[in-house]
Amino acid sequence: MDTFSTIGLPGRGSGRTDAWNSLWATQMSRCGFMPVDKGHFDAELRIGVMGPLKLAHLSVDHCSVERSQSDIIKSGSRAYNFLLQAYGTSTFFHCGHQSRLGEGDFVLCNTAMPHYWEADGPSTTIMVRVEPEVLREYLPTPEQFCGLHLGRAIGFADTAGAMVRSLTGQVQSGGSTAQESQVAGYLLETISLSYMMAHADGSKGSAVVWQRHRDIVQHIEAHLRDPDLSPGSIASGLRLTPRYLRTIFSASGERISAYVLRRRLEECARQMRNPAWNGHTLTEIAFSWGFNSAAHFTRSFHDHYGVAPRAYRRLQEVSGDV
Structure with a gap:
């Protein structure tokens, strides 16, 4: 070894x-x-x-x-x-x-x-x-x-x-x-x-559907920072019709736009918890993850986490949660 x-x-x-x-x-x-x-x-x-x-x-x-x-x-x-x-x-x-x-x-x-x-x-x-x-x-x-x-x-x-x-x-x-x-x-x-x-429930279903769902998730994760990422761009990038895209992703119980928003908020929150990002403003973090409006980011973050981004970051600094 x-x-x-x-x-x-x-x-x-x-x-x-x-x-x-x-x-x-x-x-x-x-x-x-x-x-x-x-x-x-x-x-x-x-x-x-x-x-x-x-x-x-x-x-x-x-x-x-x-x-x-x-x-x-x-x-x-x-x-x-x-x-x-x-x-x-x-x-x-x-x-x-x-x-x-x-x-x-x-x-x-x-x-x-x-x-x-x-x-x-x-x-x-x-x-x-x-x-x-x-x-x-x-x-x-x-x-x-x-x-x-x-x-x-x-x-x-x-x-x-x-x-x-x-x-x-x-x-x-x-x-x-x-x-x-x-x-x-x-x-x-x-x-x-x-x-x-x-994960017996998740292993059920068509292998083709799982393959397509995996392709969609991989595409989203690879382009999560792109502010132009949308159901339309995803369908175009994967050469799928918008309707088929929605049908495949609906098996997860979450709309594509909701998934993209949630993942962006999670990545922003993760960086806000990380002391290595203390030198970056909240707007810089949000925009680096595909948001193009500070107001939209603040509102969406509050809806998801129940607290404003600035207060969330301050709480993490006080608790030392990294």
């Missing part, structure tokens, strides 16, 4: 973080780590292989991590990660979902889609990385489960978590088995079955 650490990296403060981001991009996927304490940041990554799986054990100080659309464009990495919260608590934002993770919980991530992870303090996670064609042997439509929470008490998730920890420890100690691919298959089957048990 290869080990990488911030210890010995050049620079201090933001320089060390930049060096870590560069290292992470070469070993995993291009993204940005943002420590809460900009003057001090420690992290350690241990990587090993178990058959077709890449196991990545990450321990970090209090921080957040974002993989943006620009990171995806610049990086050719395309894979799925089952992220296990091994120590601490965190929140994962992905594909329009917000998953609160406690120890032993999983969340599925598609590295080809933007995502954001926010730790509540020092944290340890273990990522099980698998190529799309391998995962689809066990989970035919993984896209529909991306960003969804899998609690440790659901299905066989607790067993899967124990397997992930055990396999990571075995790889770390240098142990190996001639049946690595078979063991990896058991793990993928266990996690996949647990996901299907946890």
Whole structure:
């Protein structure tokens, strides 16, 4: 198992973080780590292989991590990660979902889609990385489960978590088995079955409908910052009729325009909670996420969160909730 650490990296403060981001991009996927304490940041990554799986054990100080659309464009990495919260608590934002993770919980991530992870303090996670064609042997439509929470008490998730920890420890100690691919298959089957048990209602329906719905969500997430994003532009971009677009998306129980507004508000609120954005005005944050009217943003934010943006930000600063 290869080990990488911030210890010995050049620079201090933001320089060390930049060096870590560069290292992470070469070993995993291009993204940005943002420590809460900009003057001090420690992290350690241990990587090993178990058959077709890449196991990545990450321990970090209090921080957040974002993989943006620009990171995806610049990086050719395309894979799925089952992220296990091994120590601490965190929140994962992905594909329009917000998953609160406690120890032993999983969340599925598609590295080809933007995502954001926010730790509540020092944290340890273990990522099980698998190529799309391998995962689809066990989970035919993984896209529909991306960003969804899998609690440790659901299905066989607790067993899967124990397997992930055990396999990571075995790889770390240098142990190996001639049946690595078979063991990896058991793990993928266990996690996949647990996901299907946890979200049985969502797994029903036509695979074609799910594929179309996934395409719509991916298009929205990729263009969320575009102020011209609308049902019409989405239909045009995906070469669908507006009526068919509405029919496909209606299965989610939310109108497309409502989904776009909610996601923009969620991203604005996320940045307002993040101390790294304290130097940016509320208008700058809102406009960077596709709003073109400060009044509309303020009104919509109040309707969604029950408090004005300025008061929301002030409450986060007082509570220290990042």
